[in-house]
Amino acid sequence: MFVLKFTNIMKKTLLSLLFLSCIVSSLHAQQFTEYSVPSQTIFNPREFATGDIDGDGHIDIIVPENTNSSISILYGTGDLSNYTMVRYNLVDPTVNGNMKPWAIVIMDIDEDSIDDIIFSNYANTVNATDGVYWMKNTGNRTLGNVQLIRFHDRCRGIYKGNFDTDARDELVVAGDNNSIGNLKILNVSTNGGSTVFLNYYANRRPLHVTSTDLTNDGIQDLVYTSFGTGSEPNNSTSSTNGVKTLQSPSYNFGISLITNVTHNVAGTRKTVIDDFNENGVLDFIAVSASGTTTSIKSYNPSQGETSHFISTDGSRNLVSIAAGDFDDDNVPDITAIDNTTNEILFFENTATSGSATTNISFNAATVLSSNVNAPTWIDAVDLDGDGDLDILTGNNGGGANPGGFITILRNDAIVLSTPEFEIKNIKVITSNSEVIISNIPSFIKQGELLDINGRLIHSVALNTQNNRISIEQLPVGIYILKLSALNTSFKIVKQ
DSSP: OEEEEEOHHHHHHHHHHHHHHHHOSSEEEOOEEEEEEEEEEEOSBOBOEEEOSSSSSSOEEEEEETTTTEEEEEEEOSOTTOEEEEEEEOOOTTTSSOOOEEEEEEEOTTOSSSOEEEEEEOOSSSSTTOEEEEEEEEETTEEEEEEEEEEOTTEEEEEEEOOSSSSSOEEEEEEOOTTTEEEEEEEEOTTSOEEEEEEEEEESOEEEEEEEOTTSSSSOEEEEEEOOOOOOSSOGGGOSOEEEEEETTTTEEEEEEEOSSSSOOOOEEEEEEEOTTSSSSOEEEEEEEETTEEEEEEEETTTEEEEEEEEOSSSOOEEEEEEEOTTSSSSOEEEEEETTTTEEEEEOBOOBTTBOOSSOOBOOOEEEESOOOSEEEEEEEOSSSSSSOEEEEEEOOOSSSOOEEEEEEEEOOEEEOOOOOOGGGOEEEEOSSEEEEEOOOTTOOEEEEEETTOOEEEEEEOOSSOEEEEOTTOOSEEEEEEETTTTEEEEEEEO
16 A cells, blocks of 8 residues: 655645746746865865765765875865865775775665765776775764775776665766776675676766666666777777766667767767757767867757757867756756866756747856866755755866865855746555545656665656556555655655
């Protein structure tokens, strides 16, 4: 039996928004407040992660310090201008040094209900330190010794996701060796041991990894960026750069969604996924940069591949991208960092919520900040819990002895609009095998089923009727059904 409850918080949120919409229609006001944290130097920050590591209710920032053989955690205090920084030195369990952490994910490896830290080690040479490692979170802001999960040559990209039908996440690792780039999906045991779930020769330097349910079967499919220009000895279908997919459950190679066929862009750094043109189909937007050519490119089935921003004069070098509804108009925008001009750029989506369009289109770039310094990574997360997506970037600082730091743009967006609030009409039918959701408002495009610890179990693209989420394999417990737009959420109890 399932019990479905509409959260009281959402009821209050909807009433407030409806009241405001009666006063003013389509009024947009946006404000970002900028902070630089912490007061200490961060050494060459790479692909950081965010989460409540110490369980105090505040979002923390976990930063791999690539040139310092360390990971620093900026523990949140509730004040985005003030973080408590603790540095954790990394000691390689095999050669006692030379660790160069690149990317971070947080994942409860040992199932003690506390998230641990997993990081990729990219030493940029073929040696024993390359691979994916974890540090047990022992509580009270202490971490255990570095433990090896698996060696992986030139390991940079890592990602956690559920790629089968159980309730436990798998771990994806990407090695960007020019000649034999490799992707592996690992089943990781509670003691940190691993078995290979998928081994795929990606060749062209797989870099950033994410996932989505491309086939709408309730199972996550793998999406990765291809960055390099290396040879193709193992897989001729992987001969172009761009964004590529591996579709579950067979993991046959899918389609090259974004390639360098139209635009001569040597490498794709990062991709984001959302329904950017409101037509009910997920789109892919990627940032590509190499030398004097850089662009933000998008792909959707009706429009194909386009370039929204391109520079061939060496004046820009866009190295990372993030997506989200930054102005609270129920359509996803994008933001990117430029490590040549040292800017954070904002691209506002021109689509209207609930109104499908053929093309993906953004307004011209708006500069949100010119105070970043050799930025390396950008992300979007609600750091202060006010419902607005904040922007944070890692900065290397530049120079021979860089003084790296994190830039935070606190988003105080206030948007009053008149969307059709149909959420009270959503219908949910449950059985022992699935949850069926219907009467979905047109502006809600995606749903996620999470466990009580917030871990993703299923993700599904939604239409207005007869959306199905499989729950047959799930154990008894409490789950959260989260719907996109307005952060609508429901509690589901499986008994």
